Amino acid sequence: MKRTFDTLFIRLSLMTVGLIVAGHFMALLLIDQARARIDAQRSINTMVVAAQVREQDPALADQVAQTLGIQYVGVDKALAVxxxxxxxxxNGPFEETLRPKLGPGSHVLVESDNGNVWVRKDNASYWIVIPAFMPPLSHFMGFSALTLMGAVIVAVLFAWQVQRPVRALARAAREYRIGRGVHRVPEAGPRELRELASDFNDMVSELAEAERERSVMLAGIAHDLRTPITRLQLRADLLAIPADRAAFLRETESMSRIVTQFLDFARESVNQSAFVGVEEHCRRDYGAQHDDDALVKLDLRAGEGFQLPAVDLDRILSNLIENALTYGEPPVEVSTSKEEGRYVLRVRDHGAGVPEDDLHRVQRPFVRLDAARSGEAHCGLGLAIVRRLVRHHDGTMVVSNAAQGGFVVTMSFPYPRKAD
Structure with missing residues (x-):
């Protein structure tokens, strides 16, 4: 199952944002503790001065209280004031810091709305009300949240910029893997990513050049063989014995089909023919849908929206059906359907199937499993050609053995699959 959030961008974002948020709240905690100590020390100094003046000269206490901005409130009038x-x-960081320094039995409370501090020493008949020296931490929360939001946005943008070269590299590798040509990756980002992009560009260029040389050689050989094969077919008519002539023509026909497969495999570009309905094509070329005696049976349920280029569709079906009739057993079942937002095309025969260990290998070019599925008119390119064509059209191909017997090729294409 594909995990949508399991990407480099998401991981970088979560890591960076997590570190910023943790650092931000740690800083707030340390700042709150520091301001609590400063506020507590000031409150202690103010309270000591106020208490001493009150005890030594009550007349002077009012002047000191006015100068310091404090207030003496009798215990019986505290609630009213x-x-x-x-x-x-x-309880809080400030109270926990101040209370032990005042001595046993002392009381400290802080007003939540304005931050004023009420202090009363043990057995004192009055409270000393000290105005807030520092604004409460809640006053800074708006600015703190704005700062945090800005830091998170910068972190997400940074993570996006870092992952862009990696994303471009992954996209280019995927395009090359499915045969859509070479796409050079911009050499951007940190030095390591630039070096990786440069090495990737050099690698795919060399691989593409080697693939082009192989395709040119393969196409050249196949093309040069067509002329002597044609001459052999013409000379077959000179044979006097009909059986020998028929056998000779069968051999040359087999050679011609092999040459055609070589040319199909060597072709690099996607065919630009008009789109046709897959089901319409199947009905036209492979007969009635409910004919019990037919070599090819149809089960078409995808609808008219399932379309592919006419030439590529013909090459896909002809290769698969010919392989099924040659290597497997009839009837060959061709079915279409809609599954999980994709069009699905299946071709199944009723033969012995393929050994499980060879299912992956059988899709490679020039691989023939003679022990399981023998034949003389093929060179092991049928499934490789189909796989390349399916990938050209954003599809996927899976080969398997049917539970009831037979070999199954399942191809799925994006929905809707139709001409633009």
Whole structure:
């Protein structure tokens, strides 16, 4: 199952954003602890001065309170003046820092709305109300959230830029693998990625050149063989014995089919013929859908939207059906359907199938499994040609053995598959 979020971009984004968020909240925690210590020390100094003045010179205490901005509030008047009910200790980094320094039995509470501090030493008849020296941390949360959001956006953009060269490299490798030619990858990004892109471009260029040389050689040999094969077919008419003439013509026909497969395999470009309906093509070329005596039986359920280029579709079906009739046993079942948003085309014979260990190997060029599926008119290119054509049209091909016996080729194409 394909995991949508299992990509380099998502992983880089999650890692970078996670580190930013963790660092941000760690910084907030350290800042909150530091400001709690500073605020606590100031409150202690203010309270000591206020308490000493109150005890030594009550008349001077009011002037000091006005200068320091503090207030003396009797215990019995605390609730009326504004002490948060029930006027008991609150807990937080600031209170936990201040309370032990005031001595046993001391009380500290902080108003949540404005940050004012209420302090009362043990057995004192009054509270000392100290105005907030520093704004509470909540006042900074808006700016902190904005900063965090900006950092996350920058991190996501950075992750996107980092993964772009890797994404381009993966796309070019996929295009080359399915036979869509060589696409050079821009040499961008960090040095290691630029070197990787450069090496990839050189590699695929050399592979493409080798493939072109092989295709040219293969096409040249096949083309040069056509003329002597044609001459052999003409000279067959000079044979006096009909049986020898028929056998000779069968051999030359086999050679001609092999040459045709060579040329099909050597062809690199996608055919530009008009699109036709797959089901219409099957009915026209392979007979009635419900004919029990037919060598080819049809089960067509995909609908008219399933279309492919006429020449490529003919090459796909002719190769598969010919292989099925030559190597397997009739009837050959050709079926179409819609499955999970894709058009599916299946071709199945009723022969002995292919050994499980050879299912992957049988799709390679020039591979013939003589022990299981023998034949004289093929060179092992049929499935390779079909596989290349299917990939040219964004399709996938899977070969398998049917549970009831026989060899099955399943091809799926994107939905809808029709001419643009």
């Amino acid at each position: 504004g002490c948060p009910a029930p006027c008991t200790d609150t």
